[in-house]
Amino acid sequence: MAPQVLLIKDKMEVRIHECLDELSTDLADQIEELCEESIKDHGVFAVAISGGSIISLMRKLSEAPYKKTIDWSKWYIFWADERVVAKNHVDSNYKLAKDNLLSKLPIVPSHVYSINDSLTAEEAASEYEFVIRQLVKTRVVNVSNISDCPKFDLILLEVGADGHVASLFPNHPVLEEKNEWVTFIANAPKPPPERITLTLPVINSAANVIMVATGGVKAEAVRMAIDDMDPECSVLPARMIQPSVGKLVWFLDVEAASKLTRFS
């Protein structure tokens, strides 16, 4: 069954699915389409991924037809955020993606830019920003036309039940960071406390952002991120994702969409 599609603004679309299998297929179709556009435009596809259940929702990419039809040699993988733990730790976003997705795809190993797990949070954030800066210089990662920020071809985010995305948590000073591309926090309200994250200006400079939320537990966060709100209402990180030039597409299941006033 085709998803119900709501067009909220010219650059924002919400796709609501009856079941997770349908959502996964639609997500894989959308990623393949964006990948083809990017490769046609500038020869590569630079993607930042997140942790959480979005990784299992991306699983169709490792199945037919996508595994054969996608040009994996042009993919460059980054992380929107990482927890400060060893790469083989159960909380590592790298481990989650490696075990459940990347190990099943023919991505060139040297195109996988994971965050250094042998450094402090501060050092790892600054090293990751340096790595991205080098890749912007060589145009593996594009640069924004309106700021000096990197312009990832796609950033994939999952919304937490509290409205956080990447490691940008509600009411946290990290939301104010305007200068760094990558920063760190030491006190995340969700464990583990130490994390490294792309900042809001970088996420909002992407050519495309996909936000995923599934399950009734996320319905309130989704409502507060998408519905018309009183400007006095506290601003949720998920609502602060508004690409300046790029496109934003939400992938929801009916449970996560259930509190949206526009959804019938």
Ligand SMILES: O=C1O[C@H](COP(=O)(O)O)[C@@H](O)[C@H](O)[C@H]1O
């Ligand atoms: O901690 C994280 O959480 C989000 C997803 O939130 P969840 O509570 O639904 O698991 C994830 O996307 C992010 O990358 C991560 O570090």
